[in-house]
Amino acid sequence: MSNFTVDYANEAKTWIKLSEDLTDLSLENTLSLPQICVVGDQSSGKSSVLEALSGIPFPSGAGLVTRCPVRLVLRCAVAGTSWSCLVSTTASSQTITPKTRQELPAIILRLSETLTHGSNSDLSADTIVVQISSPESPDLILVDLPGIVRTATAGQGSQVITQIDNLITDYLKQENTIILAIIPANQDIATIDILERARLVDPAGERTLGVLTKPDLVGTGNEEEVAAIVKNIRKPLRLGFIMVKNRSQFQNEEGISYQAAKEDEELFFRDHPTFSCLDQRLLGSSNLALTLTKLLVLRIKETLAPMKRQVEVMLSSIRADVRAVSSYGSASCPSERQKLLVTLTQEFVRHLNDCVRGEYRDRLIVCNPSLRLYTRALIIFQELQTKVAATAPHFRVEDFITNLAHQMEALRGRELPGFMSAQSFYMFIQEFINAWSAPARMAAAQMRALANEVVRELFGKIAVSYPLLRASFREVASTILETSEDEALRLLEGLIVREKDPFTINEFLQAHINKLRYDRFESSVDDAFRGTIQDSSGSGSWQATKEHVGASLRSWYRTAHGVSSSANAEDMSAILEAYWTLASKRFVDNACMCLDDRILGTLCGKVQEACYQFVHDEAKLEAFFTEDEAMVARRTQLERTRDELIKANAAMNNIQAARKPTPRSQKSTLMRSPPSHQLKITVAVRSQGLGLQLADEGGRVSTAFPNQPSHHLKAGCNQGISP
Numbered sequence: 001m002s003n004f005t006v007d008y009a010n011e012a013k014t015w016i017k018l019s020e021d022l023t024d025l026s027l028e029n030t031l032s033l034p035q036i037c038v039v040g041d042q043s044s045g046k047s048s049v050l051e052a053l054s055g056i057p058f059p060s061g062a063g064l065v066t067r068c069p070v071r072l073v074l075r076c077a078v079a080g081t082s083w084s085c086l087v088s089t090t091a092s093s094q095t096i097t098p099k100t101r102q103e104l105p106a107i108i109l110r111l112s113e114t115l116t117h118g119s120n121s122d123l124s125a126d127t128i129v130v131q132i133s134s135p136e137s138p139d140l141i142l143v144d145l146p147g148i149v150r151t152a153t154a155g156q157g158s159q160v161i162t163q164i165d166n167l168i169t170d171y172l173k174q175e176n177t178i179i180l181a182i183i184p185a186n187q188d189i190a191t192i193d194i195l196e197r198a199r200l201v202d203p204a205g206e207r208t209l210g211v212l213t214k215p216d217l218v219g220t221g222n223e224e225e226v227a228a229i230v231k232n233i234r235k236p237l238r239l240g241f242i243m244v245k246n247r248s249q250f251q252n253e254e255g256i257s258y259q260a261a262k263e264d265e266e267l268f269f270r271d272h273p274t275f276s277c278l279d280q281r282l283l284g285s286s287n288l289a290l291t292l293t294k295l296l297v298l299r300i301k302e303t304l305a306p307m308k309r310q311v312e313v314m315l316s317s318i319r320a321d322v323r324a325v326s327s328y329g330s331a332s333c334p335s336e337r338q339k340l341l342v343t344l345t346q347e348f349v350r351h352l353n354d355c356v357r358g359e360y361r362d363r364l365i366v367c368n369p370s371l372r373l374y375t376r377a378l379i380i381f382q383e384l385q386t387k388v389a390a391t392a393p394h395f396r397v398e399d400f401i402t403n404l405a406h407q408m409e410a411l412r413g414r415e416l417p418g419f420m421s422a423q424s425f426y427m428f429i430q431e432f433i434n435a436w437s438a439p440a441r442m443a444a445a446q447m448r449a450l451a452n453e454v455v456r457e458l459f460g461k462i463a464v465s466y467p468l469l470r471a472s473f474r475e476v477a478s479t480i481l482e483t484s485e486d487e488a489l490r491l492l493e494g495l496i497v498r499e500k501d502p503f504t505i506n507e508f509l510q511a512h513i514n515k516l517r518y519d520r521f522e523s524s525v526d527d528a529f530r531g532t533i534q535d536s537s538g539s540g541s542w543q544a545t546k547e548h549v550g551a552s553l554r555s556w557y558r559t560a561h562g563v564s565s566s567a568n569a570e571d572m573s574a575i576l577e578a579y580w581t582l583a584s585k586r587f588v589d590n591a592c593m594c595l596d597d598r599i600l601g602t603l604c605g606k607v608q609e610a611c612y613q614f615v616h617d618e619a620k621l622e623a624f625f626t627e628d629e630a631m632v633a634r635r636t637q638l639e640r641t642r643d644e645l646i647k648a649n650a651a652m653n654n655i656q657a658a659r660k661p662t663p664r665s666q667k668s669t670l671m672r673s674p675p676s677h678q679l680k681i682t683v684a685v686r687s688q689g690l691g692l693q694l695a696d697e698g699g700r701v702s703t704a705f706p707n708q709p710s711h712h713l714k715a716g717c718n719q720g721i722s723p
Contacts, residue, residue: 013076014655015297016139020073021651022307023141031307031648032176034299035143036292039168040182040194042147045213048246049182050144052285053292055136055258056085058144059105067112068124069171070144074137083134091115091126104130123163125170138289140296142180145171148193173201176303178295179208185226185243186217189235209295210241211288215275216248216268223274230275230282239295243278244285245269262286308652315645322642325464325635331625338615340625341469345611348462348473349604355454356600364461373454377600380446381592387439388584393432395577404428405569420568425575430500432580433587440492440591447599448485452478455607465631469624476610480603488598495590499583512578520560520574528552
């Protein structure tokens with residue numbers, strides 16, 4: 001921790017504590033929390049890197065050692081405080097407190113066995129959490145992921161490769177995950193699989209940091225190649241590379257302490273002929289810890305505002321969900337149950353009345369369009385109108401008029417020639433009106449089904465915790481609606497009977513008949529003029545036209561107004577069409593009002609009256625207010641999530657550390673930016689004013705003042721180097 005200033009150490013502790021608190025709230029499945037994931041091939045040196053950072057031994061060896069994620073939470077304790085550790089898993093609330101560092105590998109292996117159910121080939125998505133507090137520890141949170149496997153070995157199922165790939169991808173694709181790619185320095189970097197995986201989820205390399213291990217195993221002559229990687233020349237990453245030398249196998253067997261291993265690491269890099277020439281901030285586990293802490297703190301700062309907005313949106317949504325499953329009161333004694341029944345009934349009737357009247361002001365109805373009863377009822381009314389209109393005979397078709405003439409002739413009695421029989425009109429109109437019965441009955445059935453559906457859904461949302469009460473209310477409503485439908489059907493049949501006895505004082509009928517007659521006359525005139533004969537010169541002969549039009553109109557008049565069956569049928573067709581149009585509109589309006597009044601209009605009052613009858617039936621009340629266990633469990637879970645989000649929001653609100661946004665472009669120089677220097681230039685401003693030009697000239701920042709005297713003042717300094 002000597003590389004930290006006191007102020008920055010305290011700031012880092014504050015920010016990392018915030019990330020830790022958010023993780024402890026189990027929000028990692030809902031929020032993309034900042035984290036550092038350690039990934040690499042099997043035997044790439046992952047465990048050794050973690051040991052160097054944490055000061056604790058990790059399980060290591062051949063084959064698949066890490067079989068579940070291990071979250072390592074490191075806290076820097078006050079000097080003089082003893083080392084302490086707490087181990088747990090996300091699958092259980094139990095904790096283990098090791099007394100010494102040496103106990104940890106066995107504990108981690110034992111918990112891995114538990115999480116994978118004793119299988120050597122299976123993996124688990126549950127996490128082992130190791131919390132360490134020590135004066136030597138940095139403030140840091142790391143996630144160790146299983147090593148990449150290319151081929152399954154003895155005792156491993158073929159599915160292990162896919163399981164590991166999926167587990168690693170799930171972590172790496174999270175946008176706030178910093179990828180710590182472990183790469184053996186003695187291998188060709190072009191063949192390293194983890195860098196390709198990182199590139200797929202982080203194409204710009206903005207959150208990938210490479211860590212070169214095993215520099216002591218680099219073959220002679222390959223040192224310059226490794227140095228080029230550290231300098232970020234080969235396979236460049238935005239965050240660059242850091243090289244570390246961990247304890248060798250021999251040193252592990254000899255039991256060399258971590259402090260001695262760090263001293264050996266420093267000596268190795270200082271004395272190495274090639275590596276000693278590199279920027280020393282890119283070498284060593286201490287610099288790695290410092291860099292990781294800076295990266296993690298920076299990532300937390302950058303994501304704080306977006307995470308806070310996301311938490312607030314989630315909190316608003318979860319509060320609405322909690323309200324939706326919350327009860328309207330307690331039901332622990334008879335009086336409370338009576339009061340609760342009345343409350344629920346009144347609340348239900350209030351909402352149902354709004355649904356029936358089409359007044360959608362309440363949030364419950366606004367958020368649930370299926371509860372908008374009257375809006376959906378209008379669709380049934382429109383369908384009824386369409387179906388009734390579809391029963392209209394084809395009054396103007398020639399076949400209809402011909403058939404009508406035959407029927408009128410067959411019904412002729414003592415009427416004199418030229419007179420139409422009123423009995424014929426009554427018989428025809430009754431036949432047409434009979435077709436309205438089926439659409440009306442269908443509309444009544446649809447209205448009852450719709451009201452029943454809305455009642456069920458509405459009460460299901462109000463009495464969400466009480467299944468027996470919901471069932472009883474639904475039964476009551478269903479019985480009421482069946483009775484209301486029967487009443488509506490009787491009224492609809494009465495409407496049809498009345499329409500079969502033609503009557504109106506509406507002037508529409510006379511006006512419509514006249515309009516139909518005029519339309520037919522106008523059509524005959526158009527037909528007459530379209531058929532005029534033109535002479536050979538192409539100019540119309542008025543005499544010929546006059547004769548043709550006159551003949552055509554006389555023919556039409558004889559057909560439409562002559563004393564004949566066809567003429568009577570033509571006129572009867574116009575009268576039938578006019579009255580059918582009037583009567584059908586009147587019937588649709590009356591039928592819709594009947595359905596509205598008898599099925600919807602009486603529903604609220606009848607349901608309220610029926611439900612109040614349960615108030616004095618204590619046996620039923622006790623059964624009614626037995627809560628659904630699944631709903632209680634859901635409400636408990638929602639309340640727990642709500643409380644966690646409230647705590648998360650409070651934690652982000654209470655963060656007091658200063659937040660100075662760092663441009664994303666500066667992240668690439670986070671590890672290697674030299675100390676900044678200031679250059680002060682004093683210039684006398686003359687009457688012509690001050691002109692200022694900035695330019696990058698061969699790695700130098702050049703400042704020029706062209707408005708000054710002819711020689712132009714000019715100053716410059718090398719970037720990052722004191723002038």
